[in-house]
Amino acid sequence: MRKAYDTFLQSEVSADLATKAGSFEPxxxxxxxxxxxVRFAAVGSNSMVPHFRHRSGNSDVECEYYLGQYRAFSTDARSRKSKSERAEFYFDNNTKMFYLGLRLSDDEISDYELRSTTFELRTMPHAAAFYSLRINGRNFSPDVQRMIxxxxxxxxxxxxxxxxxxKRKYEVFxxxxxxxxxxxxxxxGDRDYRAKLVRSSVLYTNIPYLVVYQSQYWVPGNVHLPNEINIESSFKFETMGRKFLGKVLTITSKTAQVDSLLLSWGYQLEFSEELTLLWPPSPLVDESILVNADSAYLFSTFELQAQGNINAHSQDLKKIADGISKVPVRSRTKVYRKNAELMIEKREQASDSYSAIPxxxxxxxxxxxxxxxxxxxNRSGVSHLNKGMAVLLTPESEIRHFTFGYLDGCVTPSSHDALAGDLLLQDLLMYYKRKETFKWDDYESLELSQTAFQYIESCEKSELINSAAKCFIEEERI
Ligand SMILES: [Zn+2]
Structure with missing residues (x-):
């Protein structure tokens, strides 16, 4: 299968691009x-292109057939077929406790609620659940993490x-x-930070991690770490009947010594990527940046790739300069590659009393x-009007009134289209009183209609012409 649904990006991704995007978490x-x-297969193979296979090993012919067809990649989070929870584990520095963050979509919540489903958490597959929670709209908000x-x-x-x-197994400690x-x-976050469990085996240089050591009976002793590992702080705490030692640290460089230590712990080290929002300035709420615009400008040390590391279509991505890209902002735009992770959400325009002016x-x-x-x-642009002026509105023109810069009044002409010829002329003469000097020269080059010709003849005598009528004649609309 050449594509799969990425629960991190919340979008379909292609196998060859996704393998380049970095780590693989269960x-x-x-x-x-x-x-x-599904899992990756044939990564780095010379004879086969990278593809996805069902993790269970069962090769369902229907899935292969369905996904073998040419089909566009969906960037819609709702294209997800699985109804499994999306789970991550956290440490909260405020409470010094560990949490399970559970996220379900709108459809999933209502589907489970309809079937009276309960979520369960166990320490062993066959043990009794030590925690359970009904899945319904009271316990879960769509796409918002419920912290347990x-x-x-x-x-x-x-x-x-x-x-x-x-039973989905998550290796935590x-x-x-x-x-x-x-x-x-x-x-x-500074003091009240939250830290998310690294579920892959890959760590990155120059980004801060919280590490925890745990023991059942005594506080874990202080450990000597190589100089390339910078320790910012150390603290002790107790939770779940265990004693913990926590350290905030950064791995500053990749050396043989660091590599071998991390390897003995089951991790490997890679160089980190950078990803920042440049414009517009936007607040960060929980894990998302709220952007009040249709597009945003990002800086990244890697190439943004549709169906690879961002949930957008390639035609919507625009490379501005080296490392700078313009990306569309939809209800939820995500970029994810290696350590770099960014979630942008469209912020609805604040509906205060000013924008609600009638x-x-x-x-x-x-x-x-x-x-x-x-x-x-009107068609020639915008002009300022002075108090007391009488204005004749031509089709497609409009008068707008502003108070402190906010639109609060609008005048549009009644439809002239219904009126034509003689009737239109009479209408203009009735509502518009301004006249100007008549000169034959103005009309010589025009092909005049019967109505226009007769009116102009009458103007010749008075040597005055109605300005509105003149305008309509010049535009050959009478
Ligand atoms: Zn399948």
Whole structure:
């Protein structure tokens, strides 16, 4: 299968681009047809292109057939076929506790609620659940993490629900020998930070991690680490009946010594990527940046790749300069490559009383300007109108009135289209009184209609012509 659903990007991705995007975490990729978990196959192979296979090993002919067809990649989060929870584990520095963050979509919540499903958490596949929670709209908000404090210690946790009873195993605390710590990736915030469990085996240089050592009976002793590992702080805490030692650290460079230490703990080290939002300035709320615009400018040390590391279509991505790209902002735009992770959400325009100013709409052919905050919009642009002016509105023109820069009034002409010829001329003469000097020269080059010709003849005698009628004749609309 050449494509799969990426639960991190919340978009379909292609196998060859996704393999370049970095790490592989359990439960990250799912079959785009049946929703079963898939894994990469033939990565780095010379004879086969990278592709996805069902993790269970069952090669479902239907999935292969379905995904073998040419089909566009969907960047819609709702194209997900699996209904499994999306789970991540966290450490919260405020409470000094570990949490399971559970996220379900709108469809998933209502589907489970309809079937009275309960989420369950276990330390062993066949043990009784030590935590359970009904899945419904009261306990979960769509796509918002529900944080569940973990009160029982286990190296692994098993997540399931009463509907399908498939136990998904998550390895949480590092069970490797020689006192291996567990790594959590720090998230933004100073004192009250939250750190997310690193579920892949890859760590990156120059980004802060929280590591925890745990022991059942005594506080883990201080460990000597190589100089390339910079320790910012150390602290002790107790939770789940265990004693923990926590350290905030950064791995500053990749050396043989660091590599071998990390390898003995079950991790490998790679160089990190950078990813920043340049424009517009936007607030960070929880894990998302709220952007009040249709597009945003990003700086990245890697190439943004549709269906690879961003959930957008390639035609919507625009490379501005080296490292700088313009990306569309939809309800949720995600970029994910190696350590670099960014979620942008479209912020709805704040609906305060100012943007809710009612606009007084009026239909009229003529308008006497009430004050100086009035403007005429027409095909030749915008012109400022002065108080007391009488304006004749031509088709497609419009008068707009502003108060403190906010539109609060609008005058559009009644439809001239219904009127034509003689009737239109009579209408103009009736509503518009301004006259100007008549000169035959103005009309010599025009092909005059019967109505126009007769009117002009009458003007010749008075040597005056109605300005509106003149305008309509010049535009050959009478
Ligand atoms: Zn499948």
């Amino acid at each position: 439960y990250r990729y799912e079959c785009a047809h049946c929703g079963e978990e 404090p973990i009160e029982e210690f286990s190296y692994n946790y098993f997540l399931s629900n009463t509907l399908n009873d498939v 590092n069970n490797a020998r020689n006192g291996a710590p567990t790594f959590f990736k720090m998230q933004i 606009v007084a709409r009026k239909v009229s052919r003529t308008y006497i300007v009430q004050d100086d905050s009035t403007f005429l919009f």
